[in-house]
Amino acid sequence: MSRRRISLRQELPLLVWLVIVWGALWQDFSPGNLLFGALLSVAVARLFYLPPVELSGRFNILYAVPFALTFLAKVVMASMQLLYLAVSRGPRVKNAVVAVTLRSHQDLLVTATGHVISLIPGSLVVEVDRSTSTLYLHALNISSPQDVENLKNEVLSIEAGLIRIMGTREELEILRTEATA
Amino acid sequence: MMQIVLAVTAVIFSLAAVGAIIRISRGPSLLDRVLATDVLLAILGGALCVDMAVNRHLNNLMLVVAISIIGFIGSVTVARFVADRREQPNES
Amino acid sequence: MSPDSTGLDAWVDVLSAVFMIVGATMSLGAAIGLLRFPDLLSRMHAATKPQVLGLFLLLASIGLQMRTWWVWPVLLVAWIFQLLTVPVSAHMVGRAGYRTKHLHRELLTSDELEAVVQKAAAKAAREDGSGDG
Structure with a gap:
């Protein structure tokens, strides 16, 4: 892969958001479901690669x-x-x-x-x-x-x-x- | 009490829908009609929300989200199309 | 779940009823705005109202009526989807409307974009001319 890798820290907001959406869509926030959602969101973020949004790295x-x-x-x-x-x-x-x-x-x-x-x-x-x-x-x-x-x-x-x-x-x-x- | 609320909101939503439909039929341009259709979809979504709140179920929640996304895709598509088509005659 | 009209439960009911009626009124306000405002861009302001505040109030009333915690994230996600999509479609329609002259110039007190647009159009025309030879 010749693309520039972005750090996990920069990707984290996207992953958290995807997990929340997953839980909301199933209307089920049990740990197992959230874990599966996390795996799925990592896979989605790796496979369907978008240009990363440049975050400043701070959020107050x-x-x-x-x-x-x-x-x-x-x-x-x-x-x-x-x-x-x-x-x-x-x-x-x-x-x-x-x-x-x-x-x-x-x-x-x-x-x-x-x-x-x-x-x-x-x-x-x-x-x-x-x-x-x-x-x-x-x-x-x-x-x-x-x-x-x-x-x-x-x-x-x-x-x-x-x-x-x-x-x-x-x-x-x-x-x-x-x-x- | 919930039945009274249901009746009142039904009247309000009906009036709003009539207003939006009048604008769709009268609207001088295509963009006006698209805008009014968007509002009509929003009114439909609102009515579904009231139904869910009064009868205490969540069956239509994803339908509300789907309706808003359909409105979004529709208006964006039409807006792009209008902008592209209108620019050509103006240039020449 | 029979409505025992005592204490907190009744107040939650009243609050959600108020939310529902105000949320519905937002839709009516949008329809009035659609009918009464003179041009496309003014009508667009009216159109964003039921989609933002109206939906917020109605979703909140659902959350109050359901009385379980796990619906709140679902409703929040639905509302955030709306917040993300509404400005984009409003911008697209508004931009198309401005470019295709769907507004009444006499109603504008100031227009700081017109000069920029004309300059860009002149530049584009010049570049087209030189490109053709």
Whole structure:
């Protein structure tokens, strides 16, 4: 095999995820079933080889839990706001396409940020420029330059949250210098 | 109480489905129709979830997942197809 | 499992009933948004709502009603599948919609992508011209 081997540590999140899916599909979390799922997931990861996702090697669960909770709160808020907009404003709604340049150049982080933004109703990724890691968002109910600024700040704060969870040390350094400046 | 909840959600889901079907039939473009079909599938999945919650079984859970994946594959395929077909006349 | 309407059990029932009704309302909101918003990209915002929050609430109500722990991982996996697929399809449809001009320009207060797209199109046209000779 001429392909570059990736270490087990990098592959571990994928394997754990596959085992969880296996258990969930059988709706059976007994040790024997999980063991068989683990064997199967190793076989799958070896046979159906995909380009490895480059993880930064750190994952901070202390930041992940509050991030997930604020994400849920944001989704609820935005959904209610969208419901109100659909009923009250309807056809007269104003939109904007906004470019946001992210700090990170990692594919995984850019993708994760785009996912989180798209999942919050009211903003949507239309186009991605990978070379400069710029997201072009279509956002609902943007009527003034102030709203555009608010949206950009929110996107950057989401990205900051994701960097704290799983960014590299360099990105954390950027965050720190930004905070002090 | 669960019977009342079932009736209320049934009415809400029916109204939502009617709205999505109106958009499918009226939708000015193909993408509008795809989007409305996606929403209709989501409504169907939601209705299955309510049925499972009220009657306390899990028989349809994988069906809900399958429905969402079908919606995903369908809209991605159509979106790619539309983007490819429309670009050619614009260029020439 | 007969519903003895005392204490915790009743509260769990009430909570799941609220979840179900709010989750169903999300679908209705999406339908209203589909009917009332003016262009494709605004409608897309409405469409993501029942798929994310609505499904979350309905799955949570299933979990509350079943009252066994092993359904929660199953429901979580179902929801995470949804979270992974919804933005991708929304992005694909949105991108196709933007490129095929399915939006009303007069409704946009600012468009920071248009200049970039035009520049790229001009560059592509130039390269096509030089490639043909």
